[in-house]
Amino acid sequence: MNDEHPLEQAxxxxxxxxxxxxxxxxxxxAYINTGAEALRGSGCPFCAAPAxxxxxxxxxxxxxxxxxxLNLFPYNSGHLLVCPYRxxxxxxxxxPEEASEMAxxxxxxxxxxxxxxxxxxxxxxxxxxxxxxxGVDEHLHQHIVPRWDADANFFPIIARTKALPQLLGEVxxxxxxxxxxx
Numbered sequence: 001m002n003d004e005h006p007l008e009q010a011x012x013x014x015x016x017x018x019x020x021x022x023x024x025x026x027x028x029x030a031y032i033n034t035g036a037e038a039l040r041g042s043g044c045p046f047c048a049a050p051a052x053x054x055x056x057x058x059x060x061x062x063x064x065x066x067x068x069x070l071n072l073f074p075y076n077s078g079h080l081l082v083c084p085y086r087x088x089x090x091x092x093x094x095x096p097e098e099a100s101e102m103a104x105x106x107x108x109x110x111x112x113x114x115x116x117x118x119x120x121x122x123x124x125x126x127x128x129x130x131x132x133x134x135g136v137d138e139h140l141h142q143h144i145v146p147r148w149d150a151d152a153n154f155f156p157i158i159a160r161t162k163a164l165p166q167l168l169g170e171v172x173x174x175x176x177x178x179x180x181x182x
Contacts, residue, residue, distance in 0.1 A: 046083045046139040060176040066101045077166045080144040119146035
């Protein structure tokens, strides 16, 4: 041991493992920095998506009156949204054709996600209106969130963090490739 440089305990150093695991998710900063408010200020994302390429719009299926795309800020990998092309706010404003096609797309999405991701179940729902939790309340959209037995761990409950094991582009490509031809 050198008197000029005494031996110190590693536990006293910054950055030393301390029993906590770190999950680095820098991609989430896009949502934190942008947020739903800014997204709403840039126009309707569900009206803009169909004008983009499938890859850029994260679209996995285009129907006659509705389409399916990946959620840009997913709760789980494979989190899909089903939207009518028409800019309407609530389900009761949908035509019978739009409602029927949204239901058919939802059923197909469940089959595809079950095949592609081996999920154990789904959360399916619509938050209509800001007070109901809709991030984009001006354009009707239905969530299809694949779920696995082990996906509800302490991250979302304690740390308000979701671990997403795949990039959006990879998930989009896998889901679109498995989608049955019309």
